[in-house]
Amino acid sequence: MADxxxxxxxxxxxxxxxxxxxxxxxxxxxxxxxxxxxxxRFPVPLCGNDGPIKQDKFVLVNPPEQLKCVVTLTGDSITHADINLRVQRQQNVVYRTAVHHEHPWKLQQIQDAGNHLQQALCHIDNVDRSYMFKSSEEVLHVLGCILGSLQRGRTALVVPRKKAIDDLLRSRNMKSLSPPLPEDLAVSFYIQSHKLVFAAYHVSNSHGSVKYEAHQADCSVPWLNEVLVLFTVALQLCQQLKDKICVFSQYKDFTVGSRSGSPLPW
Incomplete structure (x- = not known):
């Protein structure tokens, strides 16, 4: 090898x-x-932050007022909602129902995202600050765990799990509406990116063919936008370090000799 x-x-x-x-x-x-x-920024206590559960009020309207919903979001649940909706074929009929605090509508996406965020923090905290990494594989293992948790947390908020109409009609949340809606109407609340979405579905059966019409209204939730920005910043920072380590991992003979330091707990 040359000098x-x-x-x-x-x-x-x-x-x-x-x-x-x-x-x-x-x-x-x-x-x-x-x-x-x-x-x-989450509205529920996470990662040792034991602040008060946050409460917000939102108005969701779908012009020309096909849907109107006044929502109280407390933590990860809708604790109150006044719902008014019309269906296309019965424009003169307004259906009214409500969510009451005795039977809140839980937004599982918020809880899921929070759980994944806490998992990411656990992976970070599992690395002793005095630990001396000895190989790129060790670092990539840690970063892979953190990236996975962060990606799952962000995805939980950005990509809602859509339910089949039959599942919505039979859901526990639908049964808690008071007064109950007709059997051919279903409603749903979910998070999509930085928005809270309220959707209504009217199911019809014409000559054995099941059809449904859908309407939705949404509103921006400020803390969701802040959370998604921080998720993105963390993901970018983690990915940049992973990319740098991957460059070194191409040199298979690059390892660090035995050094003192506590072992990683995995």
Whole structure:
């Protein structure tokens, strides 16, 4: 090997060790701060943040007032909602029903996103600050766990799990509406990105063919927008470090000799 190649290899080895011992921990510390800040924006206590459960009120209207819903969102549940809706074929009929605090409508997406965020924090906290990483594989394992949790948390809010009409009609939430809606009407609340969405479905059976018409109204929820921004920042930071480590992982002979430090708890 030429002297210039030896020097380049030695420099790469030094940079690799610096990244493992200094930059990885610096990024994990940044990630910890971002995740905790993200948890603080959630309306329910997360990650040791035991603040009061947040309550917001929203008005969701679908012009020309096919739907109108006044919602109280408390934590991860709709604790009250006044619902007015019309169906296309009966424009003169207004159906009215309500969600009451005795039977709240739970938004499971918020709870799921919070659980994944807490899992990401656990993966970060599992790495002792004095631990000396010895290989790129070790770091990639940790980053993979953190990235997975963050991606699942963000996806829980951005991509709602749509239910079949039959499942909606039979759902526990529908049964808790007072007064109950006709059997051919279903309503649903869900999160999609930074919005709270209220949807109504009218099911009809014409000559054995089941059809339905759908209407929806939505409103922007400020804390959701902030949470999604912080999820994105954390994901980008984690991915950037992963990309850098992947470059070093191409050099299979790059490892760090045995050093003192507590083992990782996995």
């Amino acid at each position: 210039s190649e030896k020097e380049e290899s030695a420099n790469l080895q030094m940079e690799f060790e610096w990244v493992l011992h200094e930059e990885v921990h610096a990024v994990l510390s940044q990630l910890h701060s971002i995740v905790v800040e993200c948890a603080r």
